[in-house]
Amino acid sequence: MSEELYKQMAQSIIEGEKETAIELAQKSIELNMHPLDTITKGFVVGVNYIGDQFGKGEAFLPELVMAGEAMKAAVAVLEPELLKLGEAREMMGRVVLATVEGDIHEIGKTLVGTMLSASGFEVVDLGVDQPAEKIIGKALEIDAQLIGMSALLTTTMVRQREVIEELDKEGLRPRIKVMVGGAPITKDWADKIKADGTSEDAVGAVQLAKKLVGKE
């Protein structure tokens, strides 16, 4: 019975059917299934599958987003149940995401946020146009292990370096790791500004984040 339901859960994520995912999450509660099992044996299987497919070039970006959003919606239904049980989903880590100061583009960063939370990270997304002190301040406030910074413009990507220099000055690295991303960002750039890594897409960003927090 539950095996069949887990399969349907995974399938709802693969198909990006948010409403179905929510219904299945609610059904699992009615059936007294353990919410952690529901997440790890059901929904996560779907997220992993679609991520793998995307990595192989066999799924589309919109499918990834729809899967991520369906996952978030399902987890939102299950989280109160976990709290009631006094349990929590094992957190991969805490991440602060932001688009750097002077830049207002965020679709890629938002997608990374969706995929990170779908994969079990706690994500605080500060949004766009964020100065270094705000990003670092938030990271300290929530005791984040990771900062992820995005920039779309070649004129704003230099701000990523400022945040990293600031972190170094305060002696906060390697306690806080830094990932950078965005259309103009290359591996060369990430190395040059001494970031801890970059990825071209959201699935790669999740893998990188897991590696940086030692949960590979």
Added chain:
Amino acid sequence: MPPLKFLSDEDIKAMHEATLRVLQEAGVFWTHKPSLEILQGAGCTVKDNRVFFPPNLVMESIAKANKRPVIRGRNGQVNELGGGDLYFHNLGGARDVFDARTGTRRIATDQDVINSTRLLDALPNAHTITPFFTPQDVPGELMSLYMFRHCLPHTTKPVQGPGIQFAEEVKYAVEMARVVGIPASELTLSLSPVSPLTVHDHAAAAVIEMAKAGVVSSNLPCPTGGATSPMTITGSIVQQSAETLCLLVLAQLVNPGCTFVYCGRLGMLEPRTGLIWGGVELGLSSAATVQLGHYYGFSVNVYGFSTNAHTLDAQNAFERSLNAAIPALAGADELSGIGEMEAGVMGSFAQMVLDNELAGSVLRLHRGLSADAEHLAVDIILDVMNGTRNFLGQKHTMKHLRAGELALTKLAERNSWDTWEEKLERKQMADHAIDEAERILREHEVPPLEPQQEKELDRIMAAAETEMVKKK
């Protein structure tokens, strides 16, 4: 989509009238007695080995012809021309094979005819297959029939008969088609008159046989603008049209209502080398040929992929893309040229794979755009503005991705420099095409013919050999 027009309606009417004048006043060199008798009987004037066509006879012949051909493959798959769909077929009759892996060329053999057919069978945008190579290891008189014989067992797609030269070939081609379940009325055969305006005896005899058999005739006039037709493109198209319509007149007198495809193979002279083909005028003249053929209500087949290039290089890509896209946008019913290189002298397996992908993009262009409420997507814009502020997660996005809003290429390189360099080892599109052609030839299987059918084809070839080779 509305067809792209290079000529106004008045221009096309002027070309039509010019064509009738050429047929009436210049006439066609023609010496084949039996067909001249038929033409004279219908009102043509014959004088000094030339036949002159009265305009009303030409117009009657155009009116009589079946203009909506259906061509069939041996599994029953059919292509219906003239309904607005665009079909692609490969180049027919190339002498050489370009080995893209080594950058060398060699003379084609019958094994290349087989392999090219099997490869094209696997490529979804090769809708019709015509025997690709002219194998040099069979007797010359039988070459066209051998090409057809080697083609039939290795595809289930509609097969275009080979270009023929002699009346006897018609009979054997029709017999072979029948063995695999293709009736004569759904088999295409073609022959080429000689430019300017010359029909040799064996061609005239073959036209009569084709008409009697009731095959779909798609004759291919091949004038060279500046050498065997006027330097001006519209003048060459007028002559080309006269060259194809004079054959139509004879066919309709022999078998009224038989099926006819209006084809053009005009190539402009490259005045620095004496060769023809790859320049953008090819696309232009093909597009104008489509427009004139459609004026008569015919289905039109013209050159598509065409280049003078000898390798899979930048010239190759730019020439074949333009030359295919322009007539496609003009509404061509069929475009030729998949796999073609070096002005039709050569072909390559990797090029076939590349053209399959290019055809996919041309088909996307040809499909055009839709501006209905679903596509204008105002409701989606409203939802997104009130919600997530991006369209990635919208069901509308996936729905239209799946419905083909984008032509999703398989070989074209769409990655970043880093991915391309590290994961893809700097491979380019042509490298992927070479790999893919090799993979298909390794893996693709075509349902074989029954042993009895193979025997029957051999018997027909033996009979053809007795009649056609020993006679000489």
